[in-house]
Amino acid sequence: MMKYATKSVPAPNAILQAWLPFKELVGVTRVHSEQDYAQACATIEVLLDEIRDAEDHPLADVLDYLSDQVKAYEDENFVIPEAEPKEVLRFLLEQHGLKQDHLSDIAPQGRISDILAGKRSISKDIAKRLAKRFHVHADVFL
Structure with missing residues (x-):
């Protein structure tokens, strides 16, 4: 097993306690359906309006995460000719x-x-x- 330099790794239960409220608040964390896609795109629009070009904005990581999920869904489901x-x-x-x-x-x-x-x-x-x-x-x- 590879060793990685880390500050500390939270226990899985602590991660779960942070993840579930986030998932409920945002409404989607993985894009597997058209409904997930619509929710993720709507959230991305709100985040883009808030963040604008501020790459150091605290929500930029959330935007990147959701954008990656949307891109993966689009790559699989939408073909741009x-x-x-x-x-x-x-x-x-x-x-x-x-x-x-x-x-x-x-x-x-x-x-x-x-x-x-x-x-x-x-x-x-x-x-x-x-x-x-x-x-x-x-x-x-x-």
């Missing part, structure tokens, strides 16, 4: 039941319109924001 970035964006908008004006926190409406019309490419900054919003890798937009 090979397509131009504007088509990927169009596909994700449709899948999430969104219109381009729902992306006003990502970029101005005119810029989103230009992207969807093929008049403008997606910048790295916008790709990162879209990736966060849709829980995909930024490369699908570049």
Whole structure:
């Protein structure tokens, strides 16, 4: 057995006593169904609104954890076809039941319109924001 340097390891019962209230409060800790997926995505949206770009925010680890769970579910259940970035964006908008004006926190409406019309490419900054919003890798937009 490998030895790891640790401060101390809590007893399993202590972990359980912390985990169960967290799980009940958040509503989902693993994404195995569409209902779990919807709950996790809703929680992620709330966390994104709170955390913004503050990577040192105390809730950033919760956001990362839930995002990983959502990504694993999406990787298994949603196939994003090979397509131009504007088509990927169009596909994700449709899948999430969104219109381009729902992306006003990502970029101005005119810029989103230009992207969807093929008049403008997606910048790295916008790709990162879209990736966060849709829980995909930024490369699908570049």
